[in-house]
Amino acid sequence: MHTIMLANPKGGSGKSTLAIHLASWFAQRDGIVCLGDLDRQQSSAQWLKRRPDALPRIRHWPSEDGMPGSAPRECNVGILDTPAGLHGKPLRQLLREADRVVVPVAPSRFDLAASRDFFDELAETKAVRKDKVSVAIVGMRVDPRTSATQQMIEFLAQFDLPLVTCIRSAQRYVQAVETGETLFDLKAAAVQSDLKQWQALLEWLVKRR
Numbered sequence: 001m002h003t004i005m006l007a008n009p010k011g012g013s014g015k016s017t018l019a020i021h022l023a024s025w026f027a028q029r030d031g032i033v034c035l036g037d038l039d040r041q042q043s044s045a046q047w048l049k050r051r052p053d054a055l056p057r058i059r060h061w062p063s064e065d066g067m068p069g070s071a072p073r074e075c076n077v078g079i080l081d082t083p084a085g086l087h088g089k090p091l092r093q094l095l096r097e098a099d100r101v102v103v104p105v106a107p108s109r110f111d112l113a114a115s116r117d118f119f120d121e122l123a124e125t126k127a128v129r130k131d132k133v134s135v136a137i138v139g140m141r142v143d144p145r146t147s148a149t150q151q152m153i154e155f156l157a158q159f160d161l162p163l164v165t166c167i168r169s170a171q172r173y174v175q176a177v178e179t180g181e182t183l184f185d186l187k188a189a190a191v192q193s194d195l196k197q198w199q200a201l202l203e204w205l206v207k208r209r
Contacts, residue, residue, distance in 0.1 A: 001071060003078040004205060005098040007091070010114040011084035014104035014140035016043040017173060019081035022102075024182040025202060026077045027056035034075040036061030036068045038094075039083040050180030066090065068097060087121055095127040100205055103161075104140045107152035119159045136204055139166035165200040 004022060006015040019035065027033045035058050037045040048060055059072040061080075067090070071078055082094060095101070101122070105115050127133040137156055142149050144166070156163050172191055176182055183191045183198075 001075055001078050003098045004100045005080045005082060005094060006102050007082045007086055008103050009085055009118045010111055013106055013111060016081050018102060018104055019044050019079050020047050021182045023058045023079045024184045027058050028184055031077045032075050033077045034059040034061035034072045036063055036080045038063050038066055039081055044081040047177055047180055052180055055185055092125055095125055095133050098133055101133055101135045103137050105137055106140045107142055107148040112155050136162050136164045138164060138201055141169035142166040164204045165197055167197045170194055
């Protein structure tokens with residue numbers, strides 16, 4: 001199973017937004033997708049309960065003591081939404097489950113400060129050092145016109161990790177999530193400019209290493 005983990009030590013970084021959108025995208029491409037929510041808030045799990053039956057199915061990946069349990073049978077893509085404050089042994093255990101790790105980072109001083117230690121810890125883990133797990137960064141709630149975004153880009157440049165794309169803040173995300181949908185479930189013409197921002201991330205996730 002191809003497993004994608006969304007991780008950041010800070011809450012509110014955009015992990016759940018990424019998790020549900022990636023699950024929806026893979027499900028629309030006839031993947032048998034399971035979504036695991038390890039965070040206490042259970043945002044992804046609650047979204048999954050609201051998802052209309054008419055949309056491509058996403059299976060629930062149950063958790064046990066903060067760790068993913070047995071994935072649903074025949075699942076070929078797994079998405080893991082991890083909790084804030086992830087580090088140490090739990091982080092190392094989850095990295096053994098993952099093929100790819102996506103780290104969402106928002107252009108704020110608090111997010112950047114929290115990310116520094118996390119990137120350093122990732123770099124020290126055996127799975128990342130031995131290139132068994134690939135890591136990429138996604139800028140979240142980004143406005144390219146602001147100085148905060150430029151500061152984020154300059155900050156991230158010091159790490160040996162790709163910033164694969166930046167996703168802007170938009171009310172469309174809030175509206176879709178409330179109904180158990182994602183932008184990938186809406187008419188493409190209505191959200192075309194937003195969907196373009198996802199393309200580089202999707203290509204990175206599916207390319208052969």
